[in-house]
Amino acid sequence: MDNLVIDQSPSSPAIMADWNAGVIRMKGDSYPENSFELFQPLIDWVEAYLAKAGRPLQLELELVYLNTSSIRSMMDIFDQMESAHKKGQTVSARWIYEAANERVGQLAEEFCEDCSFPFSIEVKR
Amino acid sequence: MTTTLQDSPIDLLAIREIFNRQNIMLCFNGPVTAPLIEEIGAALRKHMEGLQESPSAVSDVFSVYIEMAQNIRRYAQGQAFENDASTILISRDESSHYVISASNIVHHNDGQALVERIQQLAHLDKEALKAAFKTQLRQPRSTLSGSAGLGLIDMARKAAAPLQYFLQTLDNGRALFSLRVIL
Numbered sequence: 001m002d003n004l005v006i007d008q009s010p011s012s013p014a015i016m017a018d019w020n021a022g023v024i025r026m027k028g029d030s031y032p033e034n035s036f037e038l039f040q041p042l043i044d045w046v047e048a049y050l051a052k053a054g055r056p057l058q059l060e061l062e063l064v065y066l067n068t069s070s071i072r073s074m075m076d077i078f079d080q081m082e083s084a085h086k087k088g089q090t091v092s093a094r095w096i097y098e099a100a101n102e103r104v105g106q107l108a109e110e111f112c113e114d115c116s117f118p119f120s121i122e123v124k125r
Numbered sequence: 126m127t128t129t130l131q132d133s134p135i136d137l138l139a140i141r142e143i144f145n146r147q148n149i150m151l152c153f154n155g156p157v158t159a160p161l162i163e164e165i166g167a168a169l170r171k172h173m174e175g176l177q178e179s180p181s182a183v184s185d186v187f188s189v190y191i192e193m194a195q196n197i198r199r200y201a202q203g204q205a206f207e208n209d210a211s212t213i214l215i216s217r218d219e220s221s222h223y224v225i226s227a228s229n230i231v232h233h234n235d236g237q238a239l240v241e242r243i244q245q246l247a248h249l250d251k252e253a254l255k256a257a258f259k260t261q262l263r264q265p266r267s268t269l270s271g272s273a274g275l276g277l278i279d280m281a282r283k284a285a286a287p288l289q290y291f292l293q294t295l296d297n298g299r300a301l302f303s304l305r306v307i308l
Contacts, residue, residue: 011163031166031191033159033198036271065184067191068275075262103184114259 001052004045012038013063017045022053025060031067039073046080056090057081062097062124064104071107078115085117092118099123149216157201157211157229162194169215182223182308185283189225189306190215192276197229199272206230218307222285228303236292236300242277243304247287254282280306 001019008014013028024046032038049057059081066074081091093115097104105121112119144152151169153161169190173183194213201207211229218224231239249257258278281288289305 010167031195033162033195035273065187067188067195068279069195069273072262072273072275076266100180101184102181103188110255110259 001045001048004041006038006041015042017042017049019049019053022049022055023058023060025062027062029065030063030070031065032070035067035069035073039070039076043073043076043080046077050080050084050089050091056092057084058091059093061093061095061108063095064097064101066107074111075114078111081117082115085115092120094120094122096122096124147216148218149214151215152213154212155210156208157194157198157213159198162191162198165194165213166191185308186215186223186225189280189283189308192280193225193227193304193306196272196276197227200231200235201229203270204232204235223308224305225308226303226305228291228301230295231300231302233292233294233298233300236302239277239302240290240292243281243288243290246277246281249281251282254278258282283308 003019004015004017006012006015008028009032011029012032013026013030015024015026017024024042030038046057059077063074078093081093085091095104095108095111097108105123108121112121143149150172151165153165166187170183170187173186190213197211197213201209201211206229209230212227214224214226216224216226246254246257258275261274261278264274277288284306286307289307291301291303293301293303295301
């Protein structure tokens, strides 16, 4: 399976999913008009990875502002990871944000509440 | 012969006067497009950062603006109201709360449904709104029509007071729907 690379734009994050490393990195703002279209390739990639790779998956996030349809799409990805975790696969997430952007930290906390896999929220230093 | 601004049928000075009196920071009136939503949003963020606002205040105003503008655009596209003008205003009230207001053309029935939804949300406290948000977040994709259905709940969660609305009947089964969110 290939890596997935989606370039950053003012309203959509940089997305880089590395099949061999088992790492997904997402960085930037996410408020595109068509969030569902933007995230579908990533949701498909995660599904394929969790079904075939047989290795851990690590999600590295430096997302800043998300509109509600991006929040919905991220929750779909966390749900995919949660069900893999319940089947015994190793998955984890780390969300890094700047201390001044409290709202990002609060959003990350709300996602974290619904995940039982390792999920750390860290202030950028 | 010279023409002065005062001869113009559009009284720009009077419009400016209204803007100043109502503390309107930013206003848009016209058909809403995706690039416009982004550009106005970027200008709004920059302007607020220049006012030395806290990142949380900037984020809340930006977020409510984006949800409103994207809701209007999605609806207008789906209902072929794309060429109708919508209005979006960002202002401050007398106690310095930020106020985001918008109005757009809707089918009267759709406007009525929105009003009912807002009235239901008005009864919920912050904890109940959070629960409603999480319930909506888990609605199956198949029941969603390209929208996550979270925008209004998100605005209500951020607002300092219940969402205010106004539905004004127009001709041909249409109405003007107005929404105001006080942060």
